[in-house]
Amino acid sequence: MRSQVVIVGGGFGGLYAAKALRKAPVRVTIVDRTNHHVFQPLLYQVATAGLSAIDIGEPIRRILRRQSNATVLLGNVTRIDTDGRLVHLASGDILDYDYLIVATGAAHSYFGHDDWAEYAPGLNTIEDALEIRRRILVAFERAELADDPTERVHFLTFVVLGAGPTGAELAGAIAELARHALVADFRRISPRDAHIVLIEAGDRVLSTYPESLSTKAQRQLERLGVEVRTGEIVTGIDGRGVDTSAGRLEAATVLWAAGVAASPLGASLGAPLDSAGRVLVEPDLTLPGHPEASVVGDLAAATHHGAPVPGVAPAAMQMGRHASRTIERAISGQPPEPFHYIDKGSMATLGRSSAIASIKGLRLSGFPAWAAWLLVHIVFLIGFRNRFVVLFEWTKAYLTYGRSARLILFQESEE
Amino acid sequence: MRSQVVIVGGGFGGLYAAKALRKAPVRVTIVDRTNHHVFQPLLYQVATAGLSAIDIGEPIRRILRRQSNATVLLGNVTRIDTDGRLVHLASGDILDYDYLIVATGAAHSYFGHDDWAEYAPGLNTIEDALEIRRRILVAFERAELADDPTERVHFLTFVVLGAGPTGAELAGAIAELARHALVADFRRISPRDAHIVLIEAGDRVLSTYPESLSTKAQRQLERLGVEVRTGEIVTGIDGRGVDTSAGRLEAATVLWAAGVAASPLGASLGAPLDSAGRVLVEPDLTLPGHPEASVVGDLAAATHHGAPVPGVAPAAMQMGRHASRTIERAISGQPPEPFHYIDKGSMATLGRSSAIASIKGLRLSGFPAWAAWLLVHIVFLIGFRNRFVVLFEWTKAYLTYGRSARLILFQESEE
Numbered sequence: 001m002r003s004q005v006v007i008v009g010g011g012f013g014g015l016y017a018a019k020a021l022r023k024a025p026v027r028v029t030i031v032d033r034t035n036h037h038v039f040q041p042l043l044y045q046v047a048t049a050g051l052s053a054i055d056i057g058e059p060i061r062r063i064l065r066r067q068s069n070a071t072v073l074l075g076n077v078t079r080i081d082t083d084g085r086l087v088h089l090a091s092g093d094i095l096d097y098d099y100l101i102v103a104t105g106a107a108h109s110y111f112g113h114d115d116w117a118e119y120a121p122g123l124n125t126i127e128d129a130l131e132i133r134r135r136i137l138v139a140f141e142r143a144e145l146a147d148d149p150t151e152r153v154h155f156l157t158f159v160v161l162g163a164g165p166t167g168a169e170l171a172g173a174i175a176e177l178a179r180h181a182l183v184a185d186f187r188r189i190s191p192r193d194a195h196i197v198l199i200e201a202g203d204r205v206l207s208t209y210p211e212s213l214s215t216k217a218q219r220q221l222e223r224l225g226v227e228v229r230t231g232e233i234v235t236g237i238d239g240r241g242v243d244t245s246a247g248r249l250e251a252a253t254v255l256w257a258a259g260v261a262a263s264p265l266g267a268s269l270g271a272p273l274d275s276a277g278r279v280l281v282e283p284d285l286t287l288p289g290h291p292e293a294s295v296v297g298d299l300a301a302a303t304h305h306g307a308p309v310p311g312v313a314p315a316a317m318q319m320g321r322h323a324s325r326t327i328e329r330a331i332s333g334q335p336p337e338p339f340h341y342i343d344k345g346s347m348a349t350l351g352r353s354s355a356i357a358s359i360k361g362l363r364l365s366g367f368p369a370w371a372a373w374l375l376v377h378i379v380f381l382i383g384f385r386n387r388f389v390v391l392f393e394w395t396k397a398y399l400t401y402g403r404s405a406r407l408i409l410f411q412e413s414e415e
Numbered sequence: 416m417r418s419q420v421v422i423v424g425g426g427f428g429g430l431y432a433a434k435a436l437r438k439a440p441v442r443v444t445i446v447d448r449t450n451h452h453v454f455q456p457l458l459y460q461v462a463t464a465g466l467s468a469i470d471i472g473e474p475i476r477r478i479l480r481r482q483s484n485a486t487v488l489l490g491n492v493t494r495i496d497t498d499g500r501l502v503h504l505a506s507g508d509i510l511d512y513d514y515l516i517v518a519t520g521a522a523h524s525y526f527g528h529d530d531w532a533e534y535a536p537g538l539n540t541i542e543d544a545l546e547i548r549r550r551i552l553v554a555f556e557r558a559e560l561a562d563d564p565t566e567r568v569h570f571l572t573f574v575v576l577g578a579g580p581t582g583a584e585l586a587g588a589i590a591e592l593a594r595h596a597l598v599a600d601f602r603r604i605s606p607r608d609a610h611i612v613l614i615e616a617g618d619r620v621l622s623t624y625p626e627s628l629s630t631k632a633q634r635q636l637e638r639l640g641v642e643v644r645t646g647e648i649v650t651g652i653d654g655r656g657v658d659t660s661a662g663r664l665e666a667a668t669v670l671w672a673a674g675v676a677a678s679p680l681g682a683s684l685g686a687p688l689d690s691a692g693r694v695l696v697e698p699d700l701t702l703p704g705h706p707e708a709s710v711v712g713d714l715a716a717a718t719h720h721g722a723p724v725p726g727v728a729p730a731a732m733q734m735g736r737h738a739s740r741t742i743e744r745a746i747s748g749q750p751p752e753p754f755h756y757i758d759k760g761s762m763a764t765l766g767r768s769s770a771i772a773s774i775k776g777l778r779l780s781g782f783p784a785w786a787a788w789l790l791v792h793i794v795f796l797i798g799f800r801n802r803f804v805v806l807f808e809w810t811k812a813y814l815t816y817g818r819s820a821r822l823i824l825f826q827e828s829e830e
Binding site for chain 1: 449450451467468469472474476477480481485486487488489490504506508541542545552553556557559560562599600601602603800803804807808811819820821822823824825
């Protein structure tokens, strides 16, 4: 009888764990709330009309169609019983397991200000990206319709809160959208008049990068037309704008990229959590007292040589593969090994020919960083169709300055 | 001072009217509730995971970006005052005009059974297509999750009501999805077990075509695995299935393709309407008593040589161009001319290498009709990107039997 492995979550951690088990003598069941794996690093491009949802999402069951030991289920896991080795789904179904991998990741968090969510959506799922895109494009439409100049300024002001990778990339992409892609399409307004403000509570943008790259990134953003404000704390958000430590800022569109919290499922595992809700795992990524259960990806508070493993896609993939190896070792009677994180560097793109990259001591900015970013993201995209279409869209965008994915869907307002 | 032309609606009628006015000495304002023109004939392919929304939708302001005399507004027209020559928007804005073209089309209608809408969505907008796609794909997911064999049969039963072009195309495409694209992706169910039932109240499918083609279409559908039932009237729809004159049919997915009614805006024009709510226009397509206002496309009850002009895309385009010509003639002091409809034939596709076409007495079916259908639809698609990507998707689907657009979005159920 083959061992049952249940994997909860089909992001980078869960998917790469499942794939690593393709030749293992186990039966794998992977459960996700959505039917698709999302290539998260390009989500901001869906939010800013550069790519379509379909370009960065792929049904999990399609990715694993040739892996005959894997079953994919669409289901919402509500609770995990680590003592009974049971995974409970909202549908009432219960899955039992011999080995478990939990990879439900993290989502944006408003630090207790959940009422801000309505006014300042964050970017975590494809649906979030479509909602942000809708708001950005509708703001330009409302500005075109408005007769009152004050209203036009209001609709053409875009505030991004938080200057980590997501915030910086969003702000840069909105600036490019306004200054290039939309310019010829309006008659009453000039999209170039858009005012994009990036607000960061810390003292610099992209603070996980070396300081010299932060400085270069800020300069690149400013060249794109983004107003960068650091050391400014948000104190309130409402339907007309934001209040910060520096005063009031009126804006029709406010986007949240300022905080992340781990998936609430972590709390049901019975293990200690860190302040962001992440599970404090053993050095081999297993749950304390449960060598049959691993936690990987953004849900895991893992350390390597005393430093926290960052919440990035390559780390999640490595953790997923490690958890699979732990299961294969256990089946063949070998003890687990500690997880070693291999830092392959990090990169963020800010706009056309504009990016920063930090790769093993090598620091790149501008065009070389941007070219490296393009290459890496095309290579790691899943699926031939996606690589082909994304390459086509990027080439077209580079040549024409246009953006293809400009449909406004689910526009529910009656105005 | 240039004359003001307001066009309400950016479908085939409104868009082709706007484009025909590009060299006219007028200022054109085109208003639509959505920001995009939809290539309606391919909507069923979005609903059945063959194409993405972006492939068949294009922002109206992008299509008209180089037409400097055209302004595009995103707005919801609530009322038209033909005496005051004013168009009222829900936002409170009011547009005045010298010439008006109303092209707000038709939508599906439940003939007074509006409570059926929740259980049996119709196909009119891109949002409708995404909702239908979501329901179809979720049904397969639920079947995979279900333990009870009766539940599996329930989830794998798909009922399409109405065997006009939309219903026949939907049923054929669902059958192909189940029998080819999804086959390798499930472990607990066989998508081939899906039961697709096409129910028509009339005595044959595709009843606007010659009877010999209807017979061939029915045979092609049956070969694809669709159960075709004619002469069967729907008496009830609920969350578990449909009641018809032949009895009860349990099905998780029920789709509505059985009726169409004109846009309610027609009623505010003060002109007589036909039983489907369409505006009874003059032979030149103008409103009775209002030579400055034309109604075009599916909202117009136009006749040609005594026969009604059909509600198809080529007719809407021809009417749009005619209304523009009427305006140009009026500006140069010439009287209006009656509208002449040129029937270029019609075609419907049912599946791979499977279609019927009726073109000026020529009757095609099977592969030749299918090839003609492909060619015509690629040629008439708007935009290079769309043609390129759709051609890529179709080629890929032909070679691999796959479907690319299988993301389930906005899945709100908690199960």
